[in-house]
Amino acid sequence: MLIDISTNILFCITILVTSLFIDRILNKKISWMVRPITRLIIQIVCQTFGALFVTIFLSTIYYIYGEYLIVVKPVDVGVREAVYTIISIVLWALMVSALNTGDFLLKNWKNATLKAAEYKVKAAESKQIAAEIELQALKLQLDPHFVFNNLSVLSELILKDQQLGYDFTENFAKVYRYLLVNSKKKLVTLQEELDFLDAYLFLIQNRMGDSCTFQIDIDKSKLSMQIPPITLQLFIENALKHNRTEEENPLLVKIYSNDNDELVISNTILPLIKKAYSTGIGLKNIVNRYALLSDRKVSIEENKETFTIKVPLIK
Structure with a gap:
């Protein structure tokens, strides 16, 4: 065997930590939301090479200093065992990448569901409030006191000062025009x-x-x-x-x-x-x-x- 059980555990933990580190770095550089395909490819490649690097590095340390760390000196490894080891590393990296991706997609699905629900509630509230504001503007337009009071003032102004009466009429029209045009705007x-x-x-x-x-x-x-x-x-x-x-x-x-x-x-x-x-x-x-x-x-x-x-x- 290439390494014993304890060494296997060390390799797995180190590869896992390296994969998570790569995942955090990529989260800052390439968003899943903006470029999901690019992110997936780059993450698989980076985590695979990261796992290979960790394996080669630890294997080198193991073979150089193994005799000082363990009782049994490491044995030479054949080509077949090396290929199996590399394939295992790649599969391990892919599994970690799949778990990270699945965790991200699950969290985003939950967040998207919550945001969609919040959006629906806000949209309903917005429609209700807009309707109430429009109704408020309509009440002002149709308020008999508002109309009567201003028409009473207008009749007095026309008798006293025709120019002022004209100005009053112009501003009265501006008020109504604004209410009609803008009452539905946000x-x-x-x-x-x-x-x-x-x-x-x-x-x-x-x-x-x-x-x-x-x-x-x-x-x-x-x-x-x-x-x-x-x-x-x-x-x-x-x-x-x-x-x-x-x-x-x-x-x-x-x-x-x-x-x-x-x-x-x-x-x-x-x-x-x-x-x-x-x-x-x-x-x-x-x-x-x-x-x-x-x-x-x-x-x-x-x-x-x-x-x-x-x-x-x-x-």
């Missing part, structure tokens, strides 16, 4: 949302006068970034709904960008004597939409003086 640029906001605030300020003040300070470098459509309108509507609006003590709403690629919407808290009924659907929809669109979360902070929302800007 994302719009911040510039588009701010253009819509400009028209929307024109209607509010002409309807409510000095009872609310808006301060907007957006870094121009952020304008090409994206947010879900109608986000700002929902937040402003939320601020107006849950706070008093008085000329003596106007509601202040600030909209600005920060260095963390976030859009910050903050308003002073002026509690109503009688709290307005709220389902919380508007804010919840925005939070849920961001959970599907980005890894970053919407931040909501509230203290005695201010209510602040930070929404991530998506690149």
Whole structure:
């Protein structure tokens, strides 16, 4: 025999460790997902030659120093025994490669199954949230109070200032056009949302006068970034709904960008004597939409003086 049982075990363990080492190196260099056939061929070749190298190296050590390591001196090996040994090594390398490949494919199959299930859940949630946002936009379009209030303001403006009445009509049309065109979209640029906001605030300020003040300070470098459509309108509507609006003590709403690629919407808290009924659907929809669109979360902070929302800007 070429080697005894203990030497056989040593050879097997060394070849196994070498094969696993080669597998780890190849995982960093050649992905199974990108080039599976190439990876399989290279892995078989590398592990086979690796096993041969280990065998030759250990055999050399064995024959040179064997007499010092064991009682019986190694005997010469014939050609047939050498061929059998090489074939055994190749088969061992192929078996290790097959086990590694099978383990990888099994793990990836499990991961793919889980990801597919998660994708289906997220897709269903995305459709539901998109439908709710679209419904929210539709409600605004059909809200009789919204329409009546703005038409009342328009009729007064036409009598007082025809140019201002014309401007009010133009902005009223812009608001509706934006809602019709963008309510089904997942994302719009911040510039588009701010253009819509400009028209929307024109209607509010002409309807409510000095009872609310808006301060907007957006870094121009952020304008090409994206947010879900109608986000700002929902937040402003939320601020107006849950706070008093008085000329003596106007509601202040600030909209600005920060260095963390976030859009910050903050308003002073002026509690109503009688709290307005709220389902919380508007804010919840925005939070849920961001959970599907980005890894970053919407931040909501509230203290005695201010209510602040930070929404991530998506690149």
